[in-house]
Amino acid sequence: MNKDNKIIFIGPGKGTVTGQNQVLKGCVAAITESELISSGAEGEHLVSKVLLLIMAIIKYSTKSVYQKNSTLISASRSTAGFLKDAPFLLISLCFSTKTVIHAHGNDFENIFSSNVWVVKTLSRILYRKADLILIPNSYMSSQFLEIGIDGRKVKVLNNYHEYTADINDFCAGKRMLFLSNLTKDKGLFEAIEIFENVLKTHPDSTLDIAGASLLSEMQHNEFQKILSRNNRIYFHGPVYRKEKEQLLRECDILLFPSKYKTEASPLVLLEAMAHGLAVVLYKHNNIHEVLPINDYVVNGYNTSSMSDKVHLLLNDFSAQRNYKFKCHKKSKEFKFEDFARNLRFHLEI
Secondary structure (H helix, E strand, O other): OOOOOOEEEEEOOEEOOOHHHHHHHHHHHHOOOEEEEEOOEEOOOHHHHHHHHHHHHHHHHHHHHHOOOEEEEEEOOOHHHHHHHHHHHHHHHHOOOOEEEEEOOOOOHHHHOOOOHHHHHHHHHHHHHOOEEEEOOHHHHHHHHOOOOOHHHEEEOOOOEOOOOOOOOOOOOOEEEEEOOEOOOOOHHHHHHHHHHHHOOOOOOEEEEEOOEOOOHHHHHHHHHHHHHOOOEEEEEOOOHHHHHHHHHHOOEEEEOOOOOOOOOOHHHHHHHHOOOEEEEEOOOOHHHHOOOOOOEEOOOOHHHHHHHHHHHHHOHHHHHHHHHHHHHHHHHHEHHHHHHHHHHHOOO
16 A cells, blocks of 8 residues: 555444454554544444444545545444445445455354345455455454455454553462353353352352343343352453453453354453463364463363363462463563554555
């Protein structure tokens, strides 16, 4: 891309902070000559979202007429998300704008194989026309290659964390953490099952649970029953910024038994590693790529196997300290400075 061109970023720049929203803002911060046109706002009223989208389309159309800018679109992977992104992709195509798609989530194949002919056909055409597709996880590449996109146009851009504190003393402990949206697929109830297995032999261990609840009424009632019967489980609700950092500093082991279909590169893994937590997770969608070793990666979505991995860390504090050190060291490869440098490299800036 021409170094003299301004980069226009398009995506959910307002509303509730999400992983996609956070990384998008990081992209903008990484490029000096850049501008964010917010096309979405998580958690806002539908009317506000529609008005924001219309204003974004008008603004981008106007800029495309009078300026020759390169464009990076923070793409949504749902059908509704694609329909929101499509006007910007079409405008880019009409004005021969250099277009980069920053893909989030592992289910773009749902769009490419949609039962709605227009969505299926248009998505394939527009994504093939993109100059570059950035993905946070190598596992995601297949869904783009399968629709005929040149593999040379698909590049991995790892996510990043914003924590830079050094840790000199890696203390071992028995405080476990589940930090994610509260859903069944994200592994909430499996994390509880794993913890209760561990509790039988380590009665002094604890489990902190933090995140926004997306549970159904039945699941919520089940969760409340668990909290009422087990006083070793502490629920914090959603946590952000300083409160989240404090919780990460105080915990020892992150439990991440996620089977969430669209899991791509959860920021919580990098955040936990940066705070020196030992990370134990299911082998799912290659999310374990960020870990320093695979000793605590569980095959087969088996809670008993994950319980065994946790037992190893609790029974051998030396091994736990060593793994925490390795996780923290590995996290230094995912700092914002590295993300910014790699983004500029891919954009040829």
